[in-house]
Amino acid sequence: MPEGHMIHVDARRFDEAMGDRVVHTDSPQGRFADGAAALDGRTLRDTEAFGKNLFLRFSGDSPQYLHVHLGLIGGWTWWDADHQQLSGRPVVNADSSNVRLRLRTGRGDAERSAELRGAITCTLVDEEGMDRAVAKLGPDPLRDDADPGLAWAKVRKSKKPIGGLLLDQAVTAGAGLIWRAEVPFLAGVDPHRPGVDVTEDEFTTMWSEMARVMSEAVERGGKEITTDPADRPETDGHVSRDDAFYVFRRDGAPCLRCGTEIRVAEMGTRKVWWCPTCQPR
Ligand SMILES: [Zn+2]
Incomplete structure (x- = not known):
């Protein structure tokens, strides 16, 4: 999708x-x-x-x-x-x-x-x-008129996992499987953590990281990249799919930041990936 x-x-x-x-x-x-x-x-x-x-x-x-x-x-x-x-x-x-x-x-x-x-x-x-x-939609991080407070009000009261809440278009509008996996990594939060246990600072980081990686992807004409240049092999500017993400579809591979094996699980019938070390529960 x-x-x-x-x-x-x-x-x-x-x-x-x-x-x-x-x-x-x-x-x-x-x-x-x-x-x-x-x-x-x-x-x-x-x-x-x-x-x-x-x-x-x-x-x-x-x-x-x-x-x-x-x-x-x-x-x-x-x-x-x-x-x-x-x-x-x-x-x-x-x-x-x-x-x-x-x-x-x-x-x-x-x-x-x-x-x-x-x-x-x-x-x-x-x-x-x-x-x-x-x-029917939650705020869209790519829109100037988006109010992240509306999303936070839902997240902080929910017992559902944050990885599922990010995918719920009534909470935040726009995220699919890539962002719902990469954004919790960028904020250092396990995607299984219930919304009620996410701090406001962590949510604010997730929101701003989501806005950043999505708007950078728009500027590239759609190509999604979340890895920092320091965390991927040096290339002539082309970033391969394998080097573009920290956790998305990287199960079994070592974390680019800490070397821990990236894990995968089903969440709400669709997959989610995370690093158990960089993203504490
Ligand atoms: Zn890690």
Whole structure:
């Protein structure tokens, strides 16, 4: 599942490629034919990401907002005028029959298109509908208007493990498996520790580290790296997947800081990784 920072990357791409431009839309798959017809020919006015939710606001009558949640397997693919893929997971079969929504803008060499496949939510909503969707979410560390106090108020009262709370989109919006494992490491907290036993200082560190690593990933166009350069082999600037994280998918390997074997466990049906030495219970 794409983590929340990728949705902010998507929002930026839409803003740069289609912001304030007339957009043409269709639904090759047919499942969003009415919505695509309603949006066709409108101008993209604004893009917003809240956690894993993307909202594109268009000109014209209400409903003005396209709400997209990618879910587990959804994704955007971007193409240039020659149908060369610009970003997104490589599409092996570029057949468009499974494209829920396609947006196009520009003419000739400047044409850009974005295709949406596999999303769990792709719907038009009015402003109230957007507010309702956002109201279900906790604060998103990547947003300037986020209030971490709202997340802390839930964490400090919860007996659930902090590794699970970070993944709960109603507590903090945006974290997936990478951040829910790496952020407790960066704060020196065992992900199994109940929220009630996390100190305010530890929570504040987790919040600021989450905001830092996520915004750095956005600046890299999405690539997640949490390791400090001092903790990974010297390279010519390229950081491999193996060297990018302290604990995520590193079970059995030695901790980059202390050498202890990294552990893995199931937490709420999904995995979590941690260093038993660097992250006391
Ligand atoms: Zn360690």
